Amino acid sequence: MEEVRASSAWVANHSSHVTVDFSGIERVAEAIKDSIPKVEWDFEGIHYFDNGPLTVQYLFVLDALNFCFWPDKEMSYEHLASGLKEALQNDKTAFDADRLQKYTGPELRKMLKWPRPLPLEDERVRLMHEVGLELERNFEGKALKLVESCGKSAVKLVALITRNFPGFRDHTVYKGHQVFLYKRAQIFAADLWGAFKGQGYGEFNDIGAITIFADYIVPAVLQQLGVLRYSSSLASNVDNQSEIGSGTEEEVELRACSVYAVEKMRELISKKCGKQVLSVELDLWLWSVGTRCPSLEHHRTLSIYY
Numbered sequence: 001m002e003e004v005r006a007s008s009a010w011v012a013n014h015s016s017h018v019t020v021d022f023s024g025i026e027r028v029a030e031a032i033k034d035s036i037p038k039v040e041w042d043f044e045g046i047h048y049f050d051n052g053p054l055t056v057q058y059l060f061v062l063d064a065l066n067f068c069f070w071p072d073k074e075m076s077y078e079h080l081a082s083g084l085k086e087a088l089q090n091d092k093t094a095f096d097a098d099r100l101q102k103y104t105g106p107e108l109r110k111m112l113k114w115p116r117p118l119p120l121e122d123e124r125v126r127l128m129h130e131v132g133l134e135l136e137r138n139f140e141g142k143a144l145k146l147v148e149s150c151g152k153s154a155v156k157l158v159a160l161i162t163r164n165f166p167g168f169r170d171h172t173v174y175k176g177h178q179v180f181l182y183k184r185a186q187i188f189a190a191d192l193w194g195a196f197k198g199q200g201y202g203e204f205n206d207i208g209a210i211t212i213f214a215d216y217i218v219p220a221v222l223q224q225l226g227v228l229r230y231s232s233s234l235a236s237n238v239d240n241q242s243e244i245g246s247g248t249e250e251e252v253e254l255r256a257c258s259v260y261a262v263e264k265m266r267e268l269i270s271k272k273c274g275k276q277v278l279s280v281e282l283d284l285w286l287w288s289v290g291t292r293c294p295s296l297e298h299h300r301t302l303s304i305y306y
């Protein structure tokens with residue numbers, strides 16, 4: 001994911017509202033270098049898994065809809081993951097490409113057992129349709145075909161997804177520069193790797209190329225750890241839960257500086273302990289820390305990307 005690394009570094013080096021604190025990175029690296037906290041994929045026990053192609057289809061639909069839960073105080077990623085799991089357990093054809101193209105908002109709501117409209121519901125429905133349509137057009141309706149055509153390369157998988165599914169093209173323009181973050185496309189590769197334990201459909205020879213997934217939880221954790229510092233106006237916007245517009249300098253800096261900071265942390269830990277550390281492993285640890293701390297304030301942006 002060279003374009004994600006390079007463009008995030010560019011943002012971090014031109015940033016106005018977020019600072020990456022290298023002494024904070026050094027402190028965290030020193031603290032965890034001897035044993036990076038290991039977090040099992042699906043530590044929550046909320047995902048569908050049958051060790052087969054249907055799991056791949058499930059994860060692709062899940063990550064197509066894996067964004068923006070916060071506008072509903074009671075909604076979280078967990079509801080999406082477990083709701084889709086139950087739907088598939090009750091009906092193995094629920095995520096067939098032709099069915100994905102037909103879901104309505106109320107049907108999706110019913111599937112997730114949610115009593116009111118979902119955040120960005122119309123966008124979620126549109127993206128479900130897009131996944132069904134593009135899978136049918138180019139991949140025989142199967143997310144498995146998409147994965148199989150990448151020859152065990154996570155980088156190729158992310159490229160193929162972003163080329164074929166416009167909803168996954170998580171990029172923006174910052175101070176005149178195109179910035180790539182590709183959160184949901186990368187997390188799909190990581191979910192396959194985690195679910196299948198790096199074997200079979202989850203085997204990637206280049207999993208180390210994936211960066212962290214720039215969402216709204218990880219920046220908040222990094223700030224709490226003293227790795228990111230916010231300007232006073234950004235800090236008060238986050239604390240006051242004021243909405244931060246999609247594509248604003250603040251928003252792009254929060255996400256890109258998180259990617260950059262964890263890349264630096266990974267390099268430092270790898271050097272200190274003499275073995276390769278994966279950003280995916282650091283991400284899951286940071287994310288799990290954030291989810292265990294519900295009082296942690298995060299930035300609020302309406303976005304289909306994360």
Ligand SMILES: Nc1nc2c(c(CN[C@H]3C=C[C@H](O)[C@@H]3O)cn2[C@@H]2O[C@H](COP(=O)(O)O)[C@@H](O)[C@H]2O)c(=O)[nH]1
Pocket residue numbers: 040041042043044066067068069070075076077078191194212213214215216217218283284287291306
């Ligand atoms: N960086 C990063 N962000 C992640 C995840 C995951 C889940 N990954 C699964 C994979 C294996 C594990 O067992 C996890 O269950 C969700 N998110 C993001 O969090 C936000 C939701 O927060 P809240 O509203 O509090 O539920 C939202 O932007 C969502 O996209 C991750 O791993 N890394």
